[in-house]
Amino acid sequence: MATATATAAIVALLLGLSGWRGAARDILPPGPVDAAVGKNVTLATLLQNPEYSFIIWNFNDGREQTHVATAGRAGIRVNEPYAGRASVDATSGALRLSALTTDDSGDFSVSVVSADGETEIAEIQLRVLEPVSGVLVSADAAEAVEHNSTLVLTCAANGSFLRFTWLNETRPVVASDSERLSVEESEASSRLTIAGVLRTDLARPIFCSAANQLETEKSAPFTLPVHYGPDEVTVTASDPSRFVRADSDFNLTCATRSSPAAAFTWYQNETLMDSAGPVLPLEAVRRRPLWREMSRYTCRAANAETERVVASPAVSFAVVDGPEAATVNGESAVELRDAVTLRCTAASVPPANFTWKFNGTLTDVKTPTYAIAEAVYKNTGAYTCQARNVVTGKNVSSTHNLSVKEEGALDEGLSDGAIAGIIIGILAALGVAIGVVVYCRQKVPVESPY
Structure with a gap:
């Protein structure tokens, strides 16, 4: 009997090693089964109190197949390579492995040999995972x-x-x-x-x-x-007005998104200014020629890493200042019916508004020029021009005196030099005449009356 049992085990082992497959039922659950290096794993079966002569476990690493263990009536036998690490549950046929290594990764097959020699075989994959x-x-x-x-x-x-x-x-x-x-x-x-x-x-x-x-x-x-960047470049004025007081703390600020931060330069009417940085102070504007005039200011942002340069839209403003001292130019004296033109000037940004007073009384003239088509005596008097800057609120004035005289009163006589020349000429002629008379008297004999 023992010999027959040993023979059956050898036959079943050979069948398992040869990879023979018989009619199969569900012996093993679906795989794969995952386990960690150094840990234990149990390859359970779906068998419930099976009747068998042998349950044989084999391992295939993709290169060769190795016998692991066999459970039979004589007990459980573990092959040498798995000694101390493998065991089979005699009731369910489950295989237990301990101290797992990555070499245990592969396909494990179980062969169930019945008493009449019929064999059922199933496989399951074991993956022994190294920790992450x-x-x-x-x-x-x-x-x-x-x-x-x-x-x-x-x-x-x-x-x-x-x-x-x-x-x-x-x-x-x-x-x-x-x-x-x-x-x-x-x-x-x-x-x-x-x-x-x-x-x-x-x-x-x-x-x-x-x-x-x-x-x-x-x-x-x-x-x-x-x-990245510079992206769109914007310029913001501290005061949105187009007119800026010369004594204010006005400035322009340039901004954009850029990495690394952009470098900024400023331009007045497309001419590079000597000011750099995101803020253009009014002080830098006042260092420019013609700083009072209305000008276009732009900012350019440059990124050295992206090699991009982007310009902002232009912002226009000529700095408010003045008016400076007023001056009236024109005739001081005219004759009746002469035309008179008085002109008032005063440096101012924005341009000044003008008003005129005549002998202290406000007139209707509101232009820099005060014109009289034909002068009359009553036009004689003091003409005062007042220049006002509506932004700065500053006023300056200048007074000019005009005298209207009768016709011919202003005819120009001989100049002092001409008069002196005439006198000298007359004296010279007189001297010559006297000399001639004296000479003649000396040359012509005079008859004696006696």
Whole structure:
């Protein structure tokens, strides 16, 4: 009897080693079964109090098949390579393995041999997993330029049967979200390629998660600078008025989004100014020639990393000042019916408003010129011009005196020089005449009356 039993066991073993398959029922649950290195695992069966002559477990690592253990009426026998690590439950036929190593990963088959020699065989995969560790994200560049750079991020980790997930802070990065994104997977790493990098791609930390069936580990946050901009450049005035008081603290401020921060330069009517930085103070404007005049001011923002330069829209304003001292130019004296034109000037920005007074009485004239078509005696008097800057509120005035005289009163006589010349000429002629007379008297004999 013992000989027959041993013979049956050998036959069943040979059948199992040969990979023979008989009509099968559900002997094992679906796999794979995952377990950690150094831990224990039980490969359970679906058998309930089976009647069998032998239950035989074999292992195939993809290269060769090895006998693990056999359970029979004579007891349980464990093959030498698994001695001390393997056991079979005689009731259910389950195989228990301890102190697992990665070499235990493979296909385990169980052969159930009935008393009449019929054999049923089933397989299940065991995956012995190394723990996940050392999850690290690296990049192929230290920085990127928006729209210009293509960036490759690599996530590497230790462990078995790893799956990788990329996270933009907490949101999963899915390659199908954009034509710019692609992911390549390998057994121990994952590569995320970002073409035409945008600032939003790395605005938040990037994480990589590596996992297998047993555990998950997350990388440290990964950040990388993305240089961008300047974006649209704006200029804001501290006072929106087109007229700025010369003694105010007025300034223009230039702003834009840029990484790194943009460098700013200022232009007056397209001419570079000697002022740099985001703020243009009025003091810098007053150093310019013709600073009082209405001018166009623009700001240009430059990013040395992206090599982009963007100009702002122009802001126009000629600094309010004056009026300076007023001056009236015109005739001081005229004759009756002469035309008179008095002109008042006063440097002012914006241009001054003018009013005229005659002998202290306000007139209706509100232009820089006071005109009289034909002068009469009553036009004689004091003409006062007042210049007012409505923005600064400053007033200046100047008075001019006009005298109206009768016709011919202003005819110009001979000048002093001409008069002196005439007198000298007369005296010279007189001298010549006297000399001639004296000479003649000396030459002509005079008859004696006697």
